Amino acid sequence: MFKSAIFNLQEASRDQVQEFLNSFDTVLSDCDGVLWINNNAIPGSAEAMNYFRKLGKKIFYVTNNSTKTRSEFAIKAQQLGFIAEPEEILSTAYLVAHYLKGIGFRKKVYLIGSSGIADELKAVGIRHIGIGPDNVKPDFKSMTTAELDPEVGAVVVGFDEHVSYPKFMKAASYLANEECLFVATNTDERFPKSSSIIIPGTGTLVRAVETCSERKALVLGKPNDYVRKFLESFGFDPTRTLMIGDRCNTDIEFGIRCGFQTLLVKTGVTSEKDLERMRIERRPPVPDVILPKLGDILNLTSS
Structure with missing residues (x-):
């Protein structure tokens, strides 16, 4: 029109x-x-x-936004006055689980992300590791392959407030295997701001992993x-x-x-x-x- x-x-x-x-x-x-x-x-x-x-x-x-499950988004929407059901929510956390289940993925996911993705993966029976802090150690450069999980077959990057250098090291190391899948929720540069503080978005993390792994992610979100x-x-x-x-x-x-x-x-x-x-x-x-x-x-x- x-x-x-x-x-x-x-x-x-x-x-x-x-x-x-x-x-x-x-x-x-x-x-x-x-x-x-x-x-x-x-x-x-x-x-x-x-x-x-x-x-x-x-x-x-x-x-x-990948930080919540569809059910959690629906509850938030309802609390804020919106009529909403989980089936009406299309979040990138859900898309990641839907995509991996759809291609018959059976291995484990290394996740730079939050509980929203973790819970959606769990709901479809996909195992994952990586949630929560992975603190930087004084001798972080001494990380060895023994610290990597041989069952990991995909790296998924979403929003992660606990992102750290060891997480980037592990993600890049898993992705050195060309058969390891590389999936990202979105590449938004920043979150909408309610103050003068800038909150970097998931795109910041995706670009970092793409840089150190020398690979491009399959991005599922808008x-x-x-x-x-x-x-x-x-x-x-x-x-x-x-x-x-x-x-x-x-x-x-x-x-x-x-x-x-x-x-x-x-x-x-x-x-x-x-x-x-x-x-x-x-x-x-x-x-x-x-x-x-x-x-x-x-x-x-x-x-």
Whole structure:
């Protein structure tokens, strides 16, 4: 409807807003930076998502965050006022388990990640090691092959607050075997910020392991092909699907690759300055429509 227009929906007429709402049957939404930041819902976001559901839209929560299981994400969403079920959550922790189970993986995973991935792997019967701190020792360079598990057949990298030099050493050493799989949840540069403190994202860790292993990871999260193929299994019409996100190089790029309509909100990573540069340069990926925050859609429908 507003193809790659970076159109501010607040400037639309009431008829245009209604036409926009009638143009999609399925809503896919990113979570961090769109619906909430940390443990706080962004004002109006729950009401907006629940409004879409009331209109009869099919809802999916599509997140690159790998720190929780689908059930944990659903509980968090519910506590913040969203109507959500585990089956509607598509997280990268779940995608990792789904992918490895789908290819018949039988070995053990060395995991640079958190309990979300660990629990999803456990749920499908895949063994793993590596969770938690692996402290740097004064003689860390003396690590030997005896400290490596011969059963490991895959290295998985997600967000890990306990990342350390020994973890990078082990990951690279496992990956020296060309038969060892290398899988990553996502390559997001940073988390949406609620203060002046920058929190490096999973992409920081993935790039580090890629550098020291001299290998490239299979990345499962947005905007990559695996999540697109997974969503295709639901059989909905791409042209009548809306992807909502807060960053152009993952959420909006993903929507464009899939043939979805795209809505960018300015409550997360992509800033007004970024958008202005995109307008001037017409540099893809650019969203179809924008809003300051998702909850603003409610003001447009009631005006």
